Amino acid sequence: MGTAIITSQLSKDYGQGRGLDYLSLTVTEGEIFGFLGPNGAGKTTTIRLLMGLIRPTHGTATLFGHDCWTDAVALKHMVGYIPGDLPAFGGMRGHEVINYVAGMRRDADLAYATSLAERFELDLRMRYREYSRGNKQKLAIILAFMHHPRLLILDEPTGGLDPLNQMEFRKLVHEVIAKGATIFLSSHILAEVEETCDHIGIIRNGSLVQVTELDTLRSMQRKGVTITFEGSVPTERLSALGNISDLVTTDTSATFTISGSFSPLIAALQGANVREFASHEPTLEEIFLSLYGTK
Amino acid sequence: MRPWILRLHRVGFAATTAVALLTTVLSTISFPIIAGHTAASRFAFGQSVEISAQSLAWLIPLPTSPDTLGGFLLWKGYDFLCLAYPFWAVMAGAGAVRGDEERGIVSQLLTAGVARTEYLLKRAFGFASVSVSSIALVGLITWISSYTTGTPLHPGGVVGASIALFALTWSCYGLTILISQEFSISRVASGVAGIVLILLFLVSSYARSSAGAAWLNYLSPFGWYYRTRALAPGGIFDIPSVAALLILGCAATAGAAVLYRFRDDGAATIRRIRSHRPERPLTLVASRILRIPTLRGVWTHRILLSIWIGAITCTLIILVDIARGTADIFTTNPALQAYLRGYGGSPAAGLVEVTGFGVMQLLLSIFVITQVSEWSIEDQNGLLELALSQPRHRRAIVIERLTQLLSMVGIISFVSLTLAFLDADLVGVHILPGPYYLAAVMLWPFAMTFACIGAALVGSIPRLTVIILAALTVISYFLYDLAPIFRWPDWIANLSMYTLYGTPYHGGIFFGGLFAMCIIIGLGTLIAGKTMRERSVGT
Numbered sequence: 001m002g003t004a005i006i007t008s009q010l011s012k013d014y015g016q017g018r019g020l021d022y023l024s025l026t027v028t029e030g031e032i033f034g035f036l037g038p039n040g041a042g043k044t045t046t047i048r049l050l051m052g053l054i055r056p057t058h059g060t061a062t063l064f065g066h067d068c069w070t071d072a073v074a075l076k077h078m079v080g081y082i083p084g085d086l087p088a089f090g091g092m093r094g095h096e097v098i099n100y101v102a103g104m105r106r107d108a109d110l111a112y113a114t115s116l117a118e119r120f121e122l123d124l125r126m127r128y129r130e131y132s133r134g135n136k137q138k139l140a141i142i143l144a145f146m147h148h149p150r151l152l153i154l155d156e157p158t159g160g161l162d163p164l165n166q167m168e169f170r171k172l173v174h175e176v177i178a179k180g181a182t183i184f185l186s187s188h189i190l191a192e193v194e195e196t197c198d199h200i201g202i203i204r205n206g207s208l209v210q211v212t213e214l215d216t217l218r219s220m221q222r223k224g225v226t227i228t229f230e231g232s233v234p235t236e237r238l239s240a241l242g243n244i245s246d247l248v249t250t251d252t253s254a255t256f257t258i259s260g261s262f263s264p265l266i267a268a269l270q271g272a273n274v275r276e277f278a279s280h281e282p283t284l285e286e287i288f289l290s291l292y293g294t295k
Numbered sequence: 296m297r298p299w300i301l302r303l304h305r306v307g308f309a310a311t312t313a314v315a316l317l318t319t320v321l322s323t324i325s326f327p328i329i330a331g332h333t334a335a336s337r338f339a340f341g342q343s344v345e346i347s348a349q350s351l352a353w354l355i356p357l358p359t360s361p362d363t364l365g366g367f368l369l370w371k372g373y374d375f376l377c378l379a380y381p382f383w384a385v386m387a388g389a390g391a392v393r394g395d396e397e398r399g400i401v402s403q404l405l406t407a408g409v410a411r412t413e414y415l416l417k418r419a420f421g422f423a424s425v426s427v428s429s430i431a432l433v434g435l436i437t438w439i440s441s442y443t444t445g446t447p448l449h450p451g452g453v454v455g456a457s458i459a460l461f462a463l464t465w466s467c468y469g470l471t472i473l474i475s476q477e478f479s480i481s482r483v484a485s486g487v488a489g490i491v492l493i494l495l496f497l498v499s500s501y502a503r504s505s506a507g508a509a510w511l512n513y514l515s516p517f518g519w520y521y522r523t524r525a526l527a528p529g530g531i532f533d534i535p536s537v538a539a540l541l542i543l544g545c546a547a548t549a550g551a552a553v554l555y556r557f558r559d560d561g562a563a564t565i566r567r568i569r570s571h572r573p574e575r576p577l578t579l580v581a582s583r584i585l586r587i588p589t590l591r592g593v594w595t596h597r598i599l600l601s602i603w604i605g606a607i608t609c610t611l612i613i614l615v616d617i618a619r620g621t622a623d624i625f626t627t628n629p630a631l632q633a634y635l636r637g638y639g640g641s642p643a644a645g646l647v648e649v650t651g652f653g654v655m656q657l658l659l660s661i662f663v664i665t666q667v668s669e670w671s672i673e674d675q676n677g678l679l680e681l682a683l684s685q686p687r688h689r690r691a692i693v694i695e696r697l698t699q700l701l702s703m704v705g706i707i708s709f710v711s712l713t714l715a716f717l718d719a720d721l722v723g724v725h726i727l728p729g730p731y732y733l734a735a736v737m738l739w740p741f742a743m744t745f746a747c748i749g750a751a752l753v754g755s756i757p758r759l760t761v762i763i764l765a766a767l768t769v770i771s772y773f774l775y776d777l778a779p780i781f782r783w784p785d786w787i788a789n790l791s792m793y794t795l796y797g798t799p800y801h802g803g804i805f806f807g808g809l810f811a812m813c814i815i816i817g818l819g820t821l822i823a824g825k826t827m828r829e830r831s832v833g834t
Contacts, residue, residue: 053683076684083680083684088676091480094577096585096595101681110579129480
């Protein structure tokens with residue numbers, strides 16, 4: 001497998017501390033890379049740099065070995081893009097919008113675009129301004145996918161879609177991945193990234209916090225634990241453990257989070273009458289919050 | 296009044312007040328220079344103004360006492376301002392009703408508990424307050440500046456002219472917000488309101504210029520406005536017509552408020568219900584037109600293009616029809632004959648050149664400004680980002696924009712001027728086709744000069760570009776108008792785009808002007824290409 005995206009020390013300075021700081025990441029061909037971060041973290045700036053819409057202050061970004069700024073035109077044949085803010089097509093009808101964009105790029109597969117419109121149940125006879133937010137997003141999906149791109153750069157791709165269409169979108173993503181495409185997906189919807197992506201990168205204040213496989217990230221993070229006791233709760237022994245936090249106890253139960261090894265906890269429970277022990281994997285949201293701390 | 300409502304009008308206030316002040320103050324201080332200081336020189340000046348005013352009779356009424364400062368200022372200043380203030384009223388009215396809906400401001404206010412009627416009335420009275428302030432400021436400064444001439448204006452006359460101007464502005468605003476209830480897109484609403492007001496203005500022009508059509512004046516707010524001649528010595532302040540304008544404004548505003556109560560936010564008042572939604576999905580077929588770069592843009596603007604062609608053709612046809620009647624006046628008066636002698640050919644054809652191509656220049660420069668404004672908006676609404684996400688060179692986008700504009704200017708000019716030419720033939724105005732179409736072709740470099748300046752600026756200062764182009768249009772007009780009066784050197788007069796165009800119908804190509812326009816076009820295109828290549832998009 002080759003590399004689809006390489007950024008090296010990629011930076012964009014908007015002044016006043018805003019922008020992107022020395023981002024270096026690699027996305028392998030054929031994978032789905034989730035790009036997570038709060039508002040203003042630098043996700044859209046990264047995407048605009050990859051799309052050659054803005055010029056980096058420092059560093060480079062390449063897609064399939066081509067520079068994103070100097071080889072922008074050649075690259076666009078290989079890239080499909082859903083922008084974060086959908087363009088305003090005004091009174092154009094859905095089919096006119098698709099034809100308009102297809103006319104600009106000349107490599108669109110209109111039969112495939114028709115099938116996508118059927119699949120997402122989008123009425124292409126309607127005017128763009130009459131579309132709901134979700135329907136506009138469906139049209140953006142068609143525009144991004146209709147030329148069978150090797151790389152899809154998607155900025156919040158399911159915004160406004162209902163759960164059924166979100167599911168349809170995830171199916172579509174897996175279909176194009178099966179055909180060898182690569183996806184770079186920025187999202188706030190953690191469940192979407194959790195269900196879709198192989199690797200994730202987390203960005204905060206313009207800097208990359210972490211890039212890892214989802215499973216690895218989960219294993220590194222804390223787990224939620226709830227223990228129900230037959231007798232009294234060994235609160236003092238639990239409190240003394242260095243790797244647990246958020247301890248909440250009742251007369252018969254204790255709920256807390258634990259990071260790292262379970263061995264100290266097992267040792268601390270020696271002699272206690274445990275009736276039920278439950279531990280759950282953290283959701284990505286919990287991981288996200290643990291990395292960022294409180295908002 | 297809420298400060299934010301007033302704040303929304305700050306650009307309109309500044310621009311319109313500046314134009315109005317330039318018009319009135321320059322006319323005032325130039326009066327003693329061009330009219331002289333003796334009674335005899337002013338009498339002679341008045342006579343020459345009356346002669347030249349014949350050629351503009353289609354646009355503004357004949358002057359009253361043009362040998363006095365008040366009469367001259369009324370003709371040269373306030374009668375032109377009745378175009379500037381209604382233009383502001385149209386932009387502000389359509390913006391208040393539809394522009395703010397498109398931006399989501401209205402829905403935000405409605406969900407915050409503001410009643411629809413309350414919102415509309417607040418916006419209307421906000422505009423009334425700001426326009427009153429502007430007109431009062433212009434009147435005050437004009438009155439003060441008249442002291443420099445030695446013959447100060449009568450304050451009552453200034454107040455009367457200002458009240459009439461406000462009444463006209465208010466009525467135009469009311470009509471605009473009423474019309475805007477039916478058109479859900481801001482640009483369409485302002486376009487339709489603008490066309491309705493232009494037609495009402497032309498009704499007044501026609502009523503003034505055609506025998507037996509004077510009754511039509513009662514159908515036009517502009518006809519009512521022109522009944523007040525308070526600024527001229529001995530002129531009247533026509534209370535019934537001013538009252539009628541104010542009542543029209545209030546009635547239209549009330550009508551708009553009633554319609555607003557019955558329509559959905561963001562929708563037209565009369566909604567077309569789809570009788571049948573096809574079950575079968577549409578199969579996409581590649582469009583050949585949309586694959587051709589320049590044609591693609593022209594095709595997507597086909598409705599706008601049709602509206603512009605219709606509006607310009609109507610204006611030209613009215614001008615041609617009026618030219619015939621005006622030419623008859625010229626032929627019966629030796630002094631007036633002399634005025635058009637320099638134009639050669641028939642007096643009517645000479646008038647068509649003066650008025651027809653003058654109007655074409657003005658309207659095409661406005662058309663170009665609207666297109667440059669669209670380029671600026673494309674940066675904000677994501678369309679430029681979309682275009683650059685496709686495999687297209689950045690410079691190609693600049694070239695496509697310019698060739699598209701060139702094509703649209705060509706289509707508008709050719710169609711409307713050809714229809715005007717055919718109409719001229721029908722009404723017996725004999726126009727020479729060769730020079731006529733040469734003058735039409737010269738409109739291309741004229742329009743592209745504005746376009747290329749816009750293209751060069753829009754990449755780096757998108758929001759200011761339209762203001763700069765509008766200022767350039769106004770300055771060009773004043774340079775064209777004032778350079779002969781103040782006997783400024785040619786190089787200053789040639790800074791005006793209108794001077795660079797020349798008088799190709801009777802004078803042939805002004806090669807110096809054409810060369811200057813080509814230089815501007817070339818430089819503008821180069822800068823536009825370079826700026827587009829370097830710039831960041833969507834930030």
